[in-house]
Amino acid sequence: MRALVTDADGPRLASERELPQLGASEALVRIEMAGLSSLDVACATGRIGHAGVIGHELVGVVEKLGERVSKSPLIGRRVVASPDIACGKCDLCRKGLSVHCRDRRVIGLRGHDGSLAERIVVPVRNLFEVPAGIKPEMAVLASAVADAVHVAHLVPVEKMTYVTVLGDGAGAILVAQVLAKRNASVRLVGAREERFGLCERWQIRHRHISEPGLRADQDVVVVCLEPETGPSLSGPDAVRTALGMLRPRGTLVLQGPPVPVEGLDMSLSAHLERVIHDELRVLGARSGRIAEGLEAIASGLVDLAPLITRRARLEDGVAxxxxxxxxxxxxxxxxxxx
Ligand SMILES: [Zn+2]
Known part of the structure; x- marks a missing residue:
């Protein structure tokens, strides 16, 4: 099969990669579409220590089932996959905390081949059927939407006066969309003015990070750390800016990628004094539940079409x-x- 792979020699299109072996609890999925995010680009260029097929988002059709899951109703169905693959054996998995599995693999990012290929094998428990009303090109973003919905669960913003989303990548824009539906005063602070037009389209307040007057008055600041955002919106600079915006006892939410990314420094140590002095709450946010992502898409909670700015074909390869x-x-x- 054809697949976009990366390793120590860099990314390339492999035209005769062997089909993946189907495990007893897995499904073989014929991939229709894959997402390509800044995280996947970072992976392809060696900023994430993954070797193999890249791509962590997919929509496809289940072609074959392993012997232990042969009765699954998903055969022949269109599905999306949750990228986090839990081991099912460690102490946390056994306690029902598989989202924090100690031996977690991530599709296309850590220890498991990704979605920029014609076929993939994925544990059946990671698959979710796409409702008939959702187009495949929207469903492919279900896990990104799920991550944004997850932030809304962590911080109930409905009754808060000042809420900021710091960042202007796709993840930050999705978080701002979801939070603004719950509280119209939510604003996005970003560095790329050309993205503010999207905020206006959805009536999301926005301002440029360099504008003066960022006072320490915010109830919540969500920092969305994404590989494509510049230094002012990623790593320690973003965390420092966010802490400077928060009121005492405010809440800092750090949303980051599911695997460490080289150059995306998420260390907090230089700023802990402010956390202590002003009794700030710090919450981490990572992966949401993909079923909730599908639900948010189906209900129109998010508007995804303007976020899809480019279509490509697998044969385009590294280009x-x-x-x-x-x-x-x-x-x-x-x-x-x-
Ligand atoms: Zn585990």
Whole structure:
């Protein structure tokens, strides 16, 4: 099969990669579309220590089931996959905390082949059927939407006066969309003015990070750490800015990628004094529940079409990585079958 792979030699399109072996509890999925985000680009360029097929988002059709899951009703169905693969054996998995599995693999990012390929095998428990009303190019973003919905669960913003989302990548824009539906005063603070037009389209308040007058008055600041955002919106600089915006006893939410990314320094140590002095709450946010992502798409909670700025085909190979990394692109969707 064809697949976009990366390893020590860098990214390339492999045209004769062997089909993946189907495990007893897994499904073989024929991939229709894959998402290509800044995280996948970072992975392809070696900023994440993953070797194999890249791509962590997919929509596809279940072609074959392993012997232990042969009765699954998902055969022949269109599905999306939760990227986090839990081991099912460690102490945390046995306690029902598989989201924090000690031996977690992540599709296309750590220890498991990704979605920029014609086929993938995924544990059946990671798969969710796509409701008939959701187009495949929207469903492919279900896990990104789920991560944004997860932030809304962590911080009930409905009754708060001042809420800021710091960042202007696709993740931050999705978080701002979801939170603004719950509280119209939510604003996005970003560094790329060309993205503010999207905020206006959804009536989300916005301001540029360099504007003066960022007072320490925010109830909640959500920092969305994404590989494509510049230094002012990633790592220690973003955390320092966020802490400077918070009122005493305010809440800092750090939303980050599911695996460490080189160059995305998420250390907090330089700023802990402010956390102690002003009794701030610090919450971490990572992966949401993909079923909730599908639900949010189906109900119209999020508007995804304007975020898809580019379509590519698998045979575009490494050229699609370069194109996806250009600043005007928000999200690229890759047609695998085309
Ligand atoms: Zn585990």
């Amino acid at each position: 699609m990585l370069r194109a996806a990394a250009s600043p005007e692109q928000i999200r690229t969707i890759v047609d695998i079958a085309a």
